[in-house]
Amino acid sequence: MATAILMPPLRARLALKAQEAAFTCRRCLHQQQSTSPTLRLLRQQRPLSRRLEQLQHSRLQSTAPTYQPSSSPLGALSQTITRNAAPHTKSAPKASSFPDTSSKSVAYWLLASATSVFGIVVFGGLTRLTESGLSITEWRPVTGSFPPRNQEDWESEFALYRQSPEFKMLNSRMTVEEFKKIYWMEWTHRLWGRVVGITFLVPTLYFIARKRVSAPMARRLLGICGLIGFQGFIGWWMVKSGLKDDLLETGSHPRVSQYRLATHLGTAFIAYLAMLWNGLHILRENRLVNNPAEGAKLLDTLRHSSLRPFRRYVAALSGLIFVTAMSGALVAGLDAGLVYNNFPWMGQNILPPKRELLDPFYSHTPDNSDLVWRNMFENPVLAQLDHRVLATTTFTAVLSLWAYARYNPAVRSMLPRSGRVAVLGLVHLVSLQVVLGISTLWYLVPTHLASAHQAGALALLSGVVVLGSRVWVPKRTLRLVQQAAAQLQGKSGGQVAKGGSEAVMRAKIWRPISS
Structure with a gap:
């Protein structure tokens, strides 16, 4: 009872x-x-x-429809853990999809390819300076990879060259042995271009097939491949302009069109800068995503409103440097460096006579409506003056950027150390480039100084691209870093929740027994 x-x-x-x-x-x-x-x-x-x-x-086998885990503290804790784990399950990429970030090996390969393009640009300048670019008068993309193998092949190549305007007007006394020297220069330049194309196309297809790159990076790599192939066509289009008499002005020196030369050089610069920028971008993105706490902090600092004008300044400066380099290509195509060889003077004054700057000889219309732009692109005197003005403006702009980064309190406090180092490196590069440019004028365009000056232009562009990669905040990179930071916080919260649930379980089990 x-x-x-x-x-x-x-x-x-x-x-x-x-x-x-x-x-x-x-x-x-x-x-x-x-x-x-x-x-x-x-x-x-x-x-x-x-x-x-x-x-x-x-607990595992219960399937009652009226069961509500939120009715107890442990049930609420289970729901919290499930909600924290849900974003990780959704953000996990499928096995067949492209990854969020590209592999570091892709970045190293891009930087190596950029180095190769830098080298071929310098070698191409040497080919032009030694007047070797017109030695091969045919474009054979496949069979042209093999040089002449015997004396008969050399005689055949030399016979083709003897039909060119350059041989008739300048090198009519050239022998086969002398022809071989300029032929090897141009052949090496073309072979190097083919190597650049193959060593970029094949790894691109491999990295895309193996899903080693993100989807946006895959599209960029395919775009660079197309640019390299287009560059080969532009190269022959440029050489062709110096092989026909109807493309030359009456009484002019046999040379390629300055317009086509600038296009060929500009395309090479763009391909190089695309490789450099994307290689640096991949390394930076991986570094920020692997350390999301520090990465989010750095990106938040770079997104500060005080650095927005600084980034715009860097973008405008990169455009100015590129335009200055292209004006140098016009100077090279017109041999304008041989017109006035003193600096800062041009003759007896800072500016040459007006009749030399705007010469009606270069106008192609009866009313002289094209007088200004024709002289800008075809008159060696005005082309050199334009290059001097642009170079001086670039030098002043770089020094102004350095002063802005150093003496503006807001920029100086927010700009990271890597950005300050890049700005100082840019000052050194532009100073060296100015010295090379003036020396090239003073010494009547010697081959070694002219080639170094062209390399300096590409190095200066590289410096401003490195600076831009350190202060730019791509939206996609910001999103990936934020996702990585959220996942890291979710894992930490999950570990805390797991420890709390185990403690509650032990309390629930022991309470009935102890009572």
């Missing part, structure tokens, strides 16, 4: 404990209520390991 009187409170107590622990469903609770008091007392006396196994099994 005493047992019967005490059992109803005990039954209610056991039911309340089961709901708080959230380990049993209603069906199981109903079954427990229908059992005898003796069995309930025996179950309370089971070992702890057996009870834990039974509670975990009942």
Whole structure:
């Protein structure tokens, strides 16, 4: 009788404990209520390991539709863990999709390809300075990779060259042995171009097929491949302009068109800068994503409003340097460096006479409507003056950027150390370039100084691209860093929640036994 009187409170107590622990469903609770008091007392006396196994099994197997895990603290904790884990499951890329970030090996390959393009640009300048670019008068993309193998092949190539305007007007006394020297220069330049194309196309296809690059980077690499192929066509288009008499001005020196030369050089510069920029971008993106806490902090600093004018200044400066380099290509194509060889004077004054700057000889219309732009692009005197003005403006702009970064309090406090180092390096590069340009004029365009001056232009462009890569904040990179930071916080929160749930479980198990 005493047992019967005490059992109803005990039954209610056991039911309340089961709901708080959230380990049993209603069906199981109903079954427990229908059992005898003796069995309930025996179950309370089971070992702890057996009870834990039974509670975990009942929690996994419960499928009652009225079960609500949020009715207990442990259930709410389970929902929190599930919500934190959901973003990671959604953001995980599929096995067949492109990764979010490109591999570092792609970046190293891009930088190596950029180095090769830098070298071929310098070698191409040497080919032009030694007047070797017109020695090969045919464009054979495949069979042209093989040089002449015997004397008969050399005689055949030399016979083709003797039909060119350059041989007739300048090199009519050239022998076969002298022809071989200029031929090897042009052949090496063309072979190098083919090597650049193959060593870029094949790895591009490999990296895309193996999913080693992100989807945007895959499109960029394919675009660079197309640019390299287009560059080969432009190269022959340029050489062709110096092989026909109808493309030359009456009485002019046999040379390629300055327009086509500038196009050929500009395309090479763009391909080089694209490789350099994307290689640096991949390395920077991987570094920021792998350390999202520091990466998010750095990007937040760079996004500060005080650095927005600085980034715009860097973008405008890169455009100015590129335009200055292209004006140098016009000077080279017109041999304008041989007109006035003193600096800062041009003759007796800072500016040459007006009749030399705007010469009606270069106008092709009766009303002289094209007088200004024709002289800008075809008159050696005005072309050299334009290059001097642009070069001086570039030098002043770089020094102004350095002063802005150093003496503006907001920029100086927000600009990271890598940015300050890049600005100082840019000052050194532009100073060296000015010295090379003036020396090239003073010494009547010697080959070694002219080639170094062309290399300096590309090095200066490289410097401003490096600076831009250190202060620019791509939206996609920012999003990836934010996602990585959120995942890192989610993992930390999940570990804390897991430890808390284990503590609650131990408390729920021990409480009925201790009571």
